[in-house]
Amino acid sequence: MKGTGVSAGIGIGKMLLIEEHSLEYTPKQVDDAQAEKKRFKDAIDVFCKNTEAQAETMKKTVGEKEAEIMLGHISLVQDPFLLGEVDKLIDGGQCAEAAFESMCDMFIQIFSSADDDVTKQRAADVRDVKAGVLGLLLGINEIKLSEAPAGTVICVKELTPSMVAEINKENIVGIVTETGSTTSHSAILARVLEIPAVMSVPDIMKQAENGVQAIVDGIKGNVILSPGEAELAEYGEKREKYLKEKQELEKYRGKPTVSADGTGYELVCNIGKPDDAAKALEFDGEGVGLFRTEFLFMDKTSVPTEEEQFKEYKKAAMILKDKPLIIRTLDIGGDKDIPYLGLAKEENPFMGFRAIRYCLKNRGLFRTQLRAILRASAFGNISIMFPLITCVEEVREGKALVEELKAELRAEGIEFNEGIKVGIMTETAAAGIIADLLAKESDFFSIGTNDLTGYTMAADRGNSDVSYLYSALQPSVLRMIRAIITAARENNIPVGMCGEAAADPMMIPLLISFGLTEFSVSAPSVLKVRKCISCWTKEKADEIAEKVMALETAEDVKEYLSSVI
Ligand code: PEP
Ligand code: MG
Numbered sequence: 241m242k243g244t245g246v247s248a249g250i251g252i253g254k255m256l257l258i259e260e261h262s263l264e265y266t267p268k269q270v271d272d273a274q275a276e277k278k279r280f281k282d283a284i285d286v287f288c289k290n291t292e293a294q295a296e297t298m299k300k301t302v303g304e305k306e307a308e309i310m311l312g313h314i315s316l317v318q319d320p321f322l323l324g325e326v327d328k329l330i331d332g333g334q335c336a337e338a339a340f341e342s343m344c345d346m347f348i349q350i351f352s353s354a355d356d357d358v359t360k361q362r363a364a365d366v367r368d369v370k371a372g373v374l375g376l377l378l379g380i381n382e383i384k385l386s387e388a389p390a391g392t393v394i395c396v397k398e399l400t401p402s403m404v405a406e407i408n409k410e411n412i413v414g415i416v417t418e419t420g421s422t423t424s425h426s427a428i429l430a431r432v433l434e435i436p437a438v439m440s441v442p443d444i445m446k447q448a449e450n451g452v453q454a455i456v457d458g459i460k461g462n463v464i465l466s467p468g469e470a471e472l473a474e475y476g477e478k479r480e481k482y483l484k485e486k487q488e489l490e491k492y493r494g495k496p497t498v499s500a501d502g503t504g505y506e507l508v509c510n511i512g513k514p515d516d517a518a519k520a521l522e523f524d525g526e527g528v529g530l531f532r533t534e535f536l537f538m539d540k541t542s543v544p545t546e547e548e549q550f551k552e553y554k555k556a557a558m559i560l561k562d563k564p565l566i567i568r569t570l571d572i573g574g575d576k577d578i579p580y581l582g583l584a585k586e587e588n589p590f591m592g593f594r595a596i597r598y599c600l601k602n603r604g605l606f607r608t609q610l611r612a613i614l615r616a617s618a619f620g621n622i623s624i625m626f627p628l629i630t631c632v633e634e635v636r637e638g639k640a641l642v643e644e645l646k647a648e649l650r651a652e653g654i655e656f657n658e659g660i661k662v663g664i665m666t667e668t669a670a671a672g673i674i675a676d677l678l679a680k681e682s683d684f685f686s687i688g689t690n691d692l693t694g695y696t697m698a699a700d701r702g703n704s705d706v707s708y709l710y711s712a713l714q715p716s717v718l719r720m721i722r723a724i725i726t727a728a729r730e731n732n733i734p735v736g737m738c739g740e741a742a743a744d745p746m747m748i749p750l751l752i753s754f755g756l757t758e759f760s761v762s763a764p765s766v767l768k769v770r771k772c773i774s775c776w777t778k779e780k781a782d783e784i785a786e787k788v789m790a791l792e793t794a795e796d797v798k799e800y801l802s803s804v805i
Contacts, residue, residue, distance in 0.1 A: 529760025
Protein backbone atom coordinates (compact mmCIF):
# COMPACT_ATOMS: atom_id res chain seq x y z
CA MET A 241 0.00 0.00 0.00
CA LYS A 242 1.26 3.44 -0.92
CA GLY A 243 1.56 6.44 1.36
CA THR A 244 4.07 9.18 2.11
CA GLY A 245 7.36 8.15 3.67
CA VAL A 246 7.90 10.68 6.43
CA SER A 247 10.63 9.08 8.51
CA ALA A 248 13.35 7.09 6.75
CA GLY A 249 14.28 3.50 7.48
CA ILE A 250 12.74 0.06 7.13
CA GLY A 251 10.72 -1.47 9.93
CA ILE A 252 9.52 -5.07 10.01
CA GLY A 253 7.12 -6.12 12.75
CA LYS A 254 3.60 -6.97 13.87
CA MET A 255 0.70 -4.56 13.42
CA LEU A 256 -1.01 -3.02 16.45
CA LEU A 257 -4.19 -1.18 15.45
CA ILE A 258 -5.14 1.76 17.62
CA GLU A 259 -8.88 2.19 17.12
CA GLU A 260 -10.88 5.27 17.98
CA HIS A 261 -13.64 4.26 20.36
CA SER A 262 -17.09 5.73 20.50
CA LEU A 263 -18.21 6.62 24.00
CA GLU A 264 -21.89 6.47 23.09
CA TYR A 265 -24.30 4.44 25.21
CA THR A 266 -28.03 4.14 25.90
CA PRO A 267 -28.84 5.43 29.38
CA LYS A 268 -30.79 2.94 31.43
CA GLN A 269 -32.87 3.03 34.58
CA VAL A 270 -31.22 1.13 37.47
CA ASP A 271 -33.10 -0.75 40.17
CA ASP A 272 -30.17 -1.83 42.32
CA ALA A 273 -28.57 1.51 43.24
CA GLN A 274 -26.09 -0.09 45.64
CA ALA A 275 -24.68 -2.39 42.94
CA GLU A 276 -24.51 0.49 40.47
CA LYS A 277 -22.67 2.71 42.99
CA LYS A 278 -20.18 -0.09 43.54
CA ARG A 279 -19.70 -0.45 39.77
CA PHE A 280 -19.02 3.29 39.63
CA LYS A 281 -16.61 3.20 42.57
CA ASP A 282 -14.71 0.29 41.01
CA ALA A 283 -14.33 2.25 37.77
CA ILE A 284 -13.01 5.27 39.69
CA ASP A 285 -10.52 3.06 41.55
CA VAL A 286 -9.22 1.55 38.32
CA PHE A 287 -9.05 5.01 36.73
CA CYS A 288 -6.93 6.30 39.63
CA LYS A 289 -4.65 3.27 39.55
CA ASN A 290 -4.13 3.57 35.77
CA THR A 291 -3.57 7.29 35.97
CA GLU A 292 -1.01 6.90 38.75
CA ALA A 293 0.88 4.38 36.62
CA GLN A 294 0.74 6.76 33.64
CA ALA A 295 2.07 9.58 35.80
CA GLU A 296 4.97 7.36 36.89
CA THR A 297 5.92 6.60 33.28
CA MET A 298 5.50 10.22 32.26
CA LYS A 299 7.83 11.30 35.04
CA LYS A 300 10.54 9.22 33.40
CA THR A 301 9.78 9.79 29.72
CA VAL A 302 8.53 13.38 29.63
CA GLY A 303 9.10 15.11 32.97
CA GLU A 304 7.90 15.76 36.52
CA LYS A 305 5.69 18.70 35.59
CA GLU A 306 3.73 16.76 32.97
CA ALA A 307 3.25 13.93 35.43
CA GLU A 308 1.61 16.40 37.81
CA ILE A 309 -1.12 17.01 35.24
CA MET A 310 -2.08 13.36 35.49
CA LEU A 311 -2.07 13.48 39.29
CA GLY A 312 -4.40 16.49 39.01
CA HIS A 313 -6.85 14.24 37.16
CA ILE A 314 -6.89 11.90 40.13
CA SER A 315 -7.77 14.69 42.57
CA LEU A 316 -10.48 15.81 40.21
CA VAL A 317 -12.15 12.44 40.05
CA GLN A 318 -11.90 12.00 43.81
CA ASP A 319 -13.63 15.31 44.52
CA PRO A 320 -16.10 14.53 47.36
CA PHE A 321 -18.77 16.87 45.97
CA LEU A 322 -18.64 15.26 42.54
CA LEU A 323 -18.72 11.74 43.95
CA GLY A 324 -21.56 12.62 46.34
CA GLU A 325 -23.68 14.11 43.56
CA VAL A 326 -23.12 11.11 41.26
CA ASP A 327 -24.22 8.79 44.07
CA LYS A 328 -27.36 10.88 44.57
CA LEU A 329 -28.21 10.65 40.87
CA ILE A 330 -27.69 6.88 40.95
CA ASP A 331 -29.95 6.68 44.02
CA GLY A 332 -32.52 8.50 41.88
CA GLY A 333 -32.37 5.67 39.31
CA GLN A 334 -29.79 6.87 36.78
CA CYS A 335 -27.08 4.52 35.51
CA ALA A 336 -23.46 5.32 36.46
CA GLU A 337 -22.57 6.48 32.93
CA ALA A 338 -25.43 8.99 32.75
CA ALA A 339 -24.94 10.21 36.34
CA PHE A 340 -21.20 10.76 35.93
CA GLU A 341 -21.55 12.30 32.50
CA SER A 342 -24.19 14.79 33.59
CA MET A 343 -22.08 15.90 36.55
CA CYS A 344 -19.00 16.27 34.35
CA ASP A 345 -20.98 18.23 31.77
CA MET A 346 -22.19 20.57 34.48
CA PHE A 347 -18.61 21.26 35.58
CA ILE A 348 -17.46 21.63 31.99
CA GLN A 349 -20.13 24.23 31.38
CA ILE A 350 -19.29 26.19 34.54
CA PHE A 351 -15.54 26.11 33.90
CA SER A 352 -15.82 26.93 30.18
CA SER A 353 -17.82 30.07 30.83
CA ALA A 354 -15.16 31.49 33.20
CA ASP A 355 -13.11 34.46 32.05
CA ASP A 356 -9.68 33.30 33.14
CA ASP A 357 -7.66 30.74 31.23
CA VAL A 358 -6.75 28.66 34.26
CA THR A 359 -10.39 27.94 35.12
CA LYS A 360 -11.21 27.35 31.47
CA GLN A 361 -8.48 24.76 31.42
CA ARG A 362 -10.23 22.88 34.21
CA ALA A 363 -12.98 22.20 31.66
CA ALA A 364 -10.49 20.40 29.42
CA ASP A 365 -9.30 18.35 32.41
CA VAL A 366 -12.87 17.34 33.23
CA ARG A 367 -13.40 16.36 29.57
CA ASP A 368 -10.32 14.10 29.71
CA VAL A 369 -11.41 12.52 32.95
CA LYS A 370 -14.94 12.05 31.64
CA ALA A 371 -13.67 10.16 28.60
CA GLY A 372 -11.37 8.00 30.73
CA VAL A 373 -14.01 6.99 33.29
CA LEU A 374 -16.75 6.47 30.69
CA GLY A 375 -14.36 4.25 28.74
CA LEU A 376 -13.90 2.09 31.84
CA LEU A 377 -17.63 1.96 32.63
CA LEU A 378 -18.38 0.94 29.04
CA GLY A 379 -15.63 -1.66 29.11
CA ILE A 380 -13.62 -0.08 26.32
CA ASN A 381 -10.02 -1.12 26.64
CA GLU A 382 -7.68 1.53 25.44
CA ILE A 383 -4.46 0.14 24.09
CA LYS A 384 -1.51 1.70 25.84
CA LEU A 385 1.23 2.60 23.43
CA SER A 386 3.84 2.68 26.15
CA GLU A 387 3.15 -1.00 26.81
CA ALA A 388 3.35 -2.21 23.19
CA PRO A 389 5.65 -5.24 22.93
CA ALA A 390 8.99 -5.29 21.07
CA GLY A 391 8.68 -5.42 17.27
CA THR A 392 5.40 -3.47 17.08
CA VAL A 393 4.22 -1.51 14.04
CA ILE A 394 1.65 1.05 15.17
CA CYS A 395 -1.29 1.56 12.82
CA VAL A 396 -3.61 4.47 13.58
CA LYS A 397 -5.91 6.84 11.71
CA GLU A 398 -4.20 9.93 13.03
CA LEU A 399 -1.08 10.01 15.13
CA THR A 400 -1.23 12.79 17.69
CA PRO A 401 1.86 14.34 19.31
CA SER A 402 0.62 13.05 22.69
CA MET A 403 0.60 9.49 21.30
CA VAL A 404 4.17 10.00 20.10
CA ALA A 405 5.10 11.12 23.59
CA GLU A 406 3.99 7.70 24.88
CA ILE A 407 6.02 5.69 22.40
CA ASN A 408 8.74 3.46 23.73
CA LYS A 409 11.38 3.78 21.01
CA GLU A 410 12.93 0.40 21.75
CA ASN A 411 9.71 -1.48 21.00
CA ILE A 412 8.12 0.41 18.10
CA VAL A 413 9.71 -0.52 14.76
CA GLY A 414 7.32 1.33 12.45
CA ILE A 415 4.39 3.75 12.25
CA VAL A 416 1.60 3.76 9.66
CA THR A 417 -1.24 6.30 9.56
CA GLU A 418 -4.18 7.27 7.35
CA THR A 419 -3.62 11.02 7.65
CA GLY A 420 -0.64 13.35 8.08
CA SER A 421 2.28 14.43 5.91
CA THR A 422 6.03 15.02 6.03
CA THR A 423 5.60 18.33 7.78
CA SER A 424 2.96 17.36 10.34
CA HIS A 425 4.30 17.57 13.84
CA SER A 426 3.91 13.90 14.60
CA ALA A 427 6.02 13.14 11.50
CA ILE A 428 8.70 15.48 12.74
CA LEU A 429 8.66 13.69 16.10
CA ALA A 430 8.83 10.27 14.40
CA ARG A 431 12.00 11.43 12.64
CA VAL A 432 13.49 12.58 15.91
CA LEU A 433 12.74 9.17 17.41
CA GLU A 434 14.19 7.56 14.24
CA ILE A 435 11.19 5.29 13.75
CA PRO A 436 10.38 4.45 10.09
CA ALA A 437 6.99 5.98 9.32
CA VAL A 438 4.56 6.08 6.40
CA MET A 439 1.61 8.47 6.56
CA SER A 440 -1.47 9.14 4.45
CA VAL A 441 -2.04 5.47 3.56
CA PRO A 442 -5.69 5.37 2.43
CA ASP A 443 -7.93 2.94 4.32
CA ILE A 444 -5.05 1.27 6.15
CA MET A 445 -7.20 0.86 9.25
CA LYS A 446 -9.66 -1.22 7.20
CA GLN A 447 -7.01 -3.25 5.41
CA ALA A 448 -4.71 -4.04 8.32
CA GLU A 449 -5.38 -6.50 11.12
CA ASN A 450 -3.92 -6.80 14.58
CA GLY A 451 -0.98 -9.15 14.80
CA VAL A 452 -0.40 -9.31 11.04
CA GLN A 453 3.19 -8.94 9.90
CA ALA A 454 4.03 -5.73 8.06
CA ILE A 455 6.95 -4.01 6.37
CA VAL A 456 7.12 -0.23 6.73
CA ASP A 457 9.34 1.36 4.10
CA GLY A 458 9.73 4.93 5.31
CA ILE A 459 12.12 5.69 2.46
CA LYS A 460 9.76 4.93 -0.43
CA GLY A 461 6.51 5.38 1.49
CA ASN A 462 5.32 1.78 1.09
CA VAL A 463 3.58 -0.56 3.49
CA ILE A 464 3.46 -4.29 2.78
CA LEU A 465 0.95 -6.33 4.75
CA SER A 466 1.56 -10.07 5.29
CA PRO A 467 4.76 -10.12 3.19
CA GLY A 468 5.96 -13.37 1.63
CA GLU A 469 9.35 -14.95 2.23
CA ALA A 470 10.93 -13.23 -0.77
CA GLU A 471 9.73 -9.78 0.30
CA LEU A 472 10.90 -10.32 3.84
CA ALA A 473 14.35 -11.26 2.57
CA GLU A 474 14.44 -8.30 0.14
CA TYR A 475 13.47 -5.77 2.78
CA GLY A 476 15.69 -7.36 5.38
CA GLU A 477 18.58 -6.65 2.99
CA LYS A 478 17.36 -3.12 2.31
CA ARG A 479 17.24 -2.48 6.02
CA GLU A 480 20.83 -3.66 6.41
CA LYS A 481 21.93 -1.43 3.51
CA TYR A 482 20.15 1.58 4.99
CA LEU A 483 21.73 1.01 8.39
CA LYS A 484 25.16 0.59 6.76
CA GLU A 485 24.85 3.89 4.88
CA LYS A 486 23.85 5.52 8.11
CA GLN A 487 26.96 4.08 9.67
CA GLU A 488 29.10 5.52 6.86
CA LEU A 489 27.80 9.00 7.56
CA GLU A 490 29.55 8.71 10.89
CA LYS A 491 32.77 9.92 9.27
CA TYR A 492 31.21 13.38 9.09
CA ARG A 493 30.70 13.45 12.84
CA GLY A 494 32.71 16.10 14.67
CA LYS A 495 33.76 17.72 11.38
CA PRO A 496 33.02 21.34 10.46
CA THR A 497 30.26 21.98 7.93
CA VAL A 498 32.05 23.24 4.81
CA SER A 499 31.43 23.13 1.09
CA ALA A 500 33.96 21.56 -1.29
CA ASP A 501 35.63 24.96 -1.74
CA GLY A 502 35.89 25.61 1.97
CA THR A 503 32.96 27.96 2.71
CA GLY A 504 31.64 27.36 6.20
CA TYR A 505 27.94 26.96 7.04
CA GLU A 506 26.03 26.73 10.25
CA LEU A 507 24.27 23.36 10.60
CA VAL A 508 21.79 23.45 13.46
CA CYS A 509 18.66 21.55 14.52
CA ASN A 510 14.93 22.00 14.92
CA ILE A 511 13.66 20.99 18.36
CA GLY A 512 10.34 20.87 20.21
CA LYS A 513 11.44 20.29 23.81
CA PRO A 514 14.44 21.41 25.89
CA ASP A 515 15.65 17.80 26.12
CA ASP A 516 15.80 17.64 22.32
CA ALA A 517 18.70 20.10 22.60
CA ALA A 518 20.73 17.19 23.98
CA LYS A 519 19.53 15.10 21.05
CA ALA A 520 20.69 17.85 18.68
CA LEU A 521 24.18 17.66 20.16
CA GLU A 522 24.12 13.87 20.16
CA PHE A 523 23.48 13.98 16.39
CA ASP A 524 26.32 16.52 16.07
CA GLY A 525 24.13 19.58 15.44
CA GLU A 526 25.92 22.88 16.00
CA GLY A 527 23.09 24.43 17.97
CA VAL A 528 19.37 24.99 17.53
CA GLY A 529 17.93 27.02 14.66
CA LEU A 530 14.30 26.54 15.65
CA PHE A 531 12.83 25.75 19.05
CA ARG A 532 9.10 25.22 18.42
CA THR A 533 7.74 26.40 21.76
CA GLU A 534 4.18 25.22 20.97
CA PHE A 535 5.02 21.83 22.45
CA LEU A 536 5.61 23.34 25.89
CA PHE A 537 2.10 24.76 25.67
CA MET A 538 0.53 21.64 24.13
CA ASP A 539 1.78 19.36 26.87
CA LYS A 540 0.12 21.40 29.59
CA THR A 541 -3.46 21.87 30.57
CA SER A 542 -3.09 25.63 31.01
CA VAL A 543 -0.71 28.34 29.81
CA PRO A 544 2.71 27.65 31.37
CA THR A 545 3.75 30.36 33.81
CA GLU A 546 6.73 32.66 33.28
CA GLU A 547 8.70 30.63 35.81
CA GLU A 548 7.83 27.33 34.13
CA GLN A 549 8.79 28.65 30.70
CA PHE A 550 11.95 30.30 32.02
CA LYS A 551 13.10 26.96 33.44
CA GLU A 552 12.50 25.20 30.10
CA TYR A 553 14.30 27.82 27.99
CA LYS A 554 17.14 28.02 30.50
CA LYS A 555 17.43 24.22 30.44
CA ALA A 556 17.85 24.20 26.64
CA ALA A 557 20.34 27.10 26.84
CA MET A 558 22.41 25.34 29.50
CA ILE A 559 22.53 22.12 27.45
CA LEU A 560 23.75 24.06 24.41
CA LYS A 561 26.20 26.21 26.40
CA ASP A 562 27.43 28.93 24.02
CA LYS A 563 25.94 27.31 20.90
CA PRO A 564 23.08 29.23 19.27
CA LEU A 565 19.49 28.68 20.41
CA ILE A 566 16.76 30.38 18.38
CA ILE A 567 13.51 30.33 20.31
CA ARG A 568 10.41 30.87 18.22
CA THR A 569 7.54 32.54 20.03
CA LEU A 570 4.23 30.71 20.20
CA ASP A 571 3.07 29.58 16.74
CA ILE A 572 -0.44 28.27 17.31
CA GLY A 573 -3.37 28.00 14.94
CA GLY A 574 -3.42 26.32 11.53
CA ASP A 575 -2.52 22.70 12.25
CA LYS A 576 -1.37 23.45 15.78
CA ASP A 577 -4.23 23.49 18.24
CA ILE A 578 -3.96 24.10 21.97
CA PRO A 579 -7.42 23.21 23.25
CA TYR A 580 -7.27 25.24 26.47
CA LEU A 581 -6.64 28.49 24.60
CA GLY A 582 -10.17 28.08 23.28
CA LEU A 583 -9.40 29.35 19.77
CA ALA A 584 -12.61 29.86 17.82
CA LYS A 585 -13.25 27.55 14.85
CA GLU A 586 -12.43 29.48 11.71
CA GLU A 587 -13.36 29.03 8.06
CA ASN A 588 -9.72 29.33 7.02
CA PRO A 589 -7.58 28.52 10.06
CA PHE A 590 -4.32 28.77 8.12
CA MET A 591 -5.18 32.30 7.16
CA GLY A 592 -6.75 33.13 10.47
CA PHE A 593 -6.06 34.37 13.94
CA ARG A 594 -2.81 32.57 14.67
CA ALA A 595 0.90 32.79 15.58
CA ILE A 596 2.22 36.38 15.87
CA ARG A 597 -1.29 37.73 15.19
CA TYR A 598 -2.68 35.91 18.21
CA CYS A 599 0.28 36.85 20.41
CA LEU A 600 0.13 40.56 19.60
CA LYS A 601 -3.56 40.56 20.58
CA ASN A 602 -3.04 38.44 23.71
CA ARG A 603 -0.40 40.58 25.31
CA GLY A 604 -0.51 38.87 28.70
CA LEU A 605 0.47 35.54 27.21
CA PHE A 606 3.04 37.12 24.84
CA ARG A 607 4.67 39.18 27.62
CA THR A 608 4.97 36.10 29.81
CA GLN A 609 6.73 34.18 27.06
CA LEU A 610 9.05 37.02 26.06
CA ARG A 611 9.99 37.76 29.68
CA ALA A 612 10.79 34.07 30.18
CA ILE A 613 12.97 34.04 27.04
CA LEU A 614 14.73 37.28 28.00
CA ARG A 615 15.48 35.96 31.48
CA ALA A 616 16.83 32.71 30.03
CA SER A 617 19.05 34.73 27.67
CA ALA A 618 21.37 35.39 30.63
CA PHE A 619 22.29 31.70 30.50
CA GLY A 620 23.17 31.06 26.86
CA ASN A 621 23.28 32.22 23.27
CA ILE A 622 19.54 32.82 22.79
CA SER A 623 17.78 34.69 19.97
CA ILE A 624 14.07 35.43 19.62
CA MET A 625 12.17 34.59 16.44
CA PHE A 626 8.63 35.67 15.48
CA PRO A 627 6.53 33.29 13.34
CA LEU A 628 4.20 34.01 10.41
CA ILE A 629 5.30 37.59 9.78
CA THR A 630 3.40 39.24 6.93
CA CYS A 631 4.09 42.95 7.40
CA VAL A 632 6.58 45.38 8.88
CA GLU A 633 4.25 46.52 11.68
CA GLU A 634 4.21 43.04 13.23
CA VAL A 635 8.00 43.05 13.55
CA ARG A 636 8.03 46.59 14.93
CA GLU A 637 5.31 45.83 17.46
CA GLY A 638 6.99 42.61 18.58
CA LYS A 639 10.34 44.36 18.93
CA ALA A 640 8.78 47.28 20.82
CA LEU A 641 7.36 44.80 23.31
CA VAL A 642 10.77 43.16 23.69
CA GLU A 643 12.25 46.61 24.45
CA GLU A 644 9.49 47.36 26.96
CA LEU A 645 10.13 44.09 28.75
CA LYS A 646 13.87 44.67 28.74
CA ALA A 647 13.25 47.98 30.54
CA GLU A 648 10.99 46.20 33.01
CA LEU A 649 13.63 43.55 33.77
CA ARG A 650 16.32 46.21 34.08
CA ALA A 651 14.20 48.07 36.63
CA GLU A 652 13.68 44.83 38.54
CA GLY A 653 17.42 44.15 38.48
CA ILE A 654 16.94 40.86 36.59
CA GLU A 655 19.73 39.79 34.26
CA PHE A 656 19.26 39.22 30.54
CA ASN A 657 21.28 39.61 27.35
CA GLU A 658 21.02 43.29 26.34
CA GLY A 659 22.18 42.45 22.82
CA ILE A 660 19.66 39.64 22.20
CA LYS A 661 18.91 39.25 18.49
CA VAL A 662 15.34 39.38 17.22
CA GLY A 663 14.65 37.72 13.90
CA ILE A 664 11.67 36.50 11.92
CA MET A 665 10.40 33.46 10.09
CA THR A 666 9.96 34.27 6.42
CA GLU A 667 7.25 31.75 5.67
CA THR A 668 4.46 33.68 3.99
CA ALA A 669 4.20 34.92 0.44
CA ALA A 670 3.86 38.46 1.84
CA ALA A 671 7.15 38.15 3.73
CA GLY A 672 8.84 36.89 0.59
CA ILE A 673 7.60 39.82 -1.46
CA ILE A 674 8.61 42.47 1.10
CA ALA A 675 11.76 40.66 2.25
CA ASP A 676 13.77 43.83 1.47
CA LEU A 677 11.63 45.86 3.90
CA LEU A 678 11.59 43.16 6.57
CA ALA A 679 15.37 42.71 6.38
CA LYS A 680 15.75 46.30 7.61
CA GLU A 681 13.69 45.49 10.70
CA SER A 682 15.14 42.08 11.57
CA ASP A 683 18.42 40.77 12.94
CA PHE A 684 18.05 37.55 10.91
CA PHE A 685 15.71 35.56 8.69
CA SER A 686 14.79 31.92 8.86
CA ILE A 687 12.93 30.57 5.85
CA GLY A 688 10.06 28.30 6.84
CA THR A 689 9.55 26.38 3.63
CA ASN A 690 6.81 24.21 5.13
CA ASP A 691 4.50 27.19 5.30
CA LEU A 692 6.13 29.23 2.55
CA THR A 693 5.34 26.44 0.06
CA GLY A 694 1.75 26.28 1.25
CA TYR A 695 1.14 30.02 1.21
CA THR A 696 2.92 30.56 -2.11
CA MET A 697 1.13 27.70 -3.87
CA ALA A 698 -2.16 28.26 -1.97
CA ALA A 699 -2.00 24.53 -1.17
CA ASP A 700 -2.67 23.21 2.33
CA ARG A 701 0.25 21.06 3.48
CA GLY A 702 -2.05 18.44 4.98
CA ASN A 703 -4.51 18.10 2.06
CA SER A 704 -3.68 15.08 -0.08
CA ASP A 705 -5.86 16.33 -2.97
CA VAL A 706 -3.54 19.26 -3.56
CA SER A 707 -0.31 17.58 -2.51
CA TYR A 708 0.81 17.48 -6.16
CA LEU A 709 1.16 21.28 -5.94
CA TYR A 710 2.87 21.30 -2.58
CA SER A 711 6.58 21.23 -3.39
CA ALA A 712 9.39 23.60 -2.46
CA LEU A 713 10.82 22.82 -5.91
CA GLN A 714 7.97 24.69 -7.62
CA PRO A 715 9.45 27.56 -9.66
CA SER A 716 7.33 30.06 -7.67
CA VAL A 717 8.64 28.80 -4.32
CA LEU A 718 12.23 28.72 -5.58
CA ARG A 719 11.88 32.36 -6.68
CA MET A 720 10.51 33.25 -3.25
CA ILE A 721 13.44 31.53 -1.55
CA ARG A 722 15.96 33.23 -3.81
CA ALA A 723 14.35 36.65 -3.22
CA ILE A 724 14.41 36.20 0.56
CA ILE A 725 18.07 35.14 0.60
CA THR A 726 19.04 37.96 -1.74
CA ALA A 727 17.25 40.57 0.41
CA ALA A 728 18.96 39.24 3.53
CA ARG A 729 22.39 39.35 1.90
CA GLU A 730 21.86 42.85 0.53
CA ASN A 731 21.04 43.99 4.05
CA ASN A 732 23.87 42.03 5.65
CA ILE A 733 21.77 39.86 7.90
CA PRO A 734 22.20 36.08 8.30
CA VAL A 735 19.61 33.93 6.56
CA GLY A 736 18.81 30.36 7.50
CA MET A 737 16.23 27.79 6.53
CA CYS A 738 14.34 25.76 9.11
CA GLY A 739 11.67 24.23 6.88
CA GLU A 740 12.01 20.59 5.86
CA ALA A 741 13.47 21.59 2.46
CA ALA A 742 16.74 22.53 4.19
CA ALA A 743 17.57 18.81 4.42
CA ASP A 744 16.59 17.96 0.82
CA PRO A 745 19.73 16.97 -1.16
CA MET A 746 18.14 18.42 -4.31
CA MET A 747 17.63 21.79 -2.63
CA ILE A 748 21.10 22.07 -1.10
CA PRO A 749 23.10 23.17 -4.22
CA LEU A 750 20.43 25.80 -4.92
CA LEU A 751 20.65 27.15 -1.37
CA ILE A 752 24.45 27.28 -1.59
CA SER A 753 24.18 29.20 -4.83
CA PHE A 754 21.57 31.66 -3.49
CA GLY A 755 23.74 32.33 -0.44
CA LEU A 756 22.01 30.67 2.52
CA THR A 757 24.16 30.84 5.67
CA GLU A 758 22.44 28.42 8.07
CA PHE A 759 20.68 25.05 7.65
CA SER A 760 18.34 24.02 10.46
CA VAL A 761 17.22 20.40 10.14
CA SER A 762 15.87 17.52 12.23
CA ALA A 763 18.64 16.01 14.37
CA PRO A 764 18.90 12.69 12.48
CA SER A 765 19.52 14.61 9.20
CA VAL A 766 22.59 16.51 10.42
CA LEU A 767 25.29 14.18 9.09
CA LYS A 768 23.50 13.62 5.78
CA VAL A 769 23.22 17.39 5.22
CA ARG A 770 26.86 17.93 6.21
CA LYS A 771 27.88 15.33 3.65
CA CYS A 772 25.68 16.95 0.94
CA ILE A 773 27.11 20.41 1.60
CA SER A 774 30.65 19.03 1.40
CA CYS A 775 29.99 17.85 -2.17
CA TRP A 776 29.40 21.28 -3.72
CA THR A 777 31.61 24.14 -4.82
CA LYS A 778 29.97 27.54 -5.27
CA GLU A 779 30.86 27.45 -8.95
CA LYS A 780 29.17 24.11 -9.57
CA ALA A 781 26.17 25.08 -7.42
CA ASP A 782 25.78 28.33 -9.41
CA GLU A 783 25.84 26.42 -12.67
CA ILE A 784 23.06 24.14 -11.46
CA ALA A 785 21.00 26.97 -9.97
CA GLU A 786 21.18 28.90 -13.22
CA LYS A 787 19.80 25.94 -15.16
CA VAL A 788 17.12 25.24 -12.54
CA MET A 789 15.90 28.83 -12.40
CA ALA A 790 15.30 28.74 -16.15
CA LEU A 791 13.03 25.68 -15.89
CA GLU A 792 9.27 26.13 -15.98
CA THR A 793 7.75 23.29 -13.97
CA ALA A 794 8.42 21.52 -10.69
CA GLU A 795 8.57 18.23 -12.59
CA ASP A 796 11.33 19.57 -14.84
CA VAL A 797 13.19 20.88 -11.80
CA LYS A 798 12.97 17.50 -10.05
CA GLU A 799 13.96 15.60 -13.18
CA TYR A 800 16.97 17.81 -13.81
CA LEU A 801 18.12 17.84 -10.19
CA SER A 802 17.82 14.07 -9.84
CA SER A 803 20.03 13.71 -12.92
CA VAL A 804 22.83 15.79 -11.39
CA ILE A 805 22.69 14.76 -7.72
C1 PEP B 1 7.93 26.13 8.45
O1 PEP B 1 6.82 26.61 8.26
O2 PEP B 1 8.71 25.81 7.52
C2 PEP B 1 8.42 25.90 9.81
C3 PEP B 1 9.67 25.56 10.03
O3 PEP B 1 7.56 26.03 10.83
P1 PEP B 1 6.43 24.96 11.24
O4 PEP B 1 6.68 23.71 10.46
O5 PEP B 1 6.55 24.80 12.71
O6 PEP B 1 5.17 25.67 10.83
MG1 MG C 1 5.68 27.54 9.87
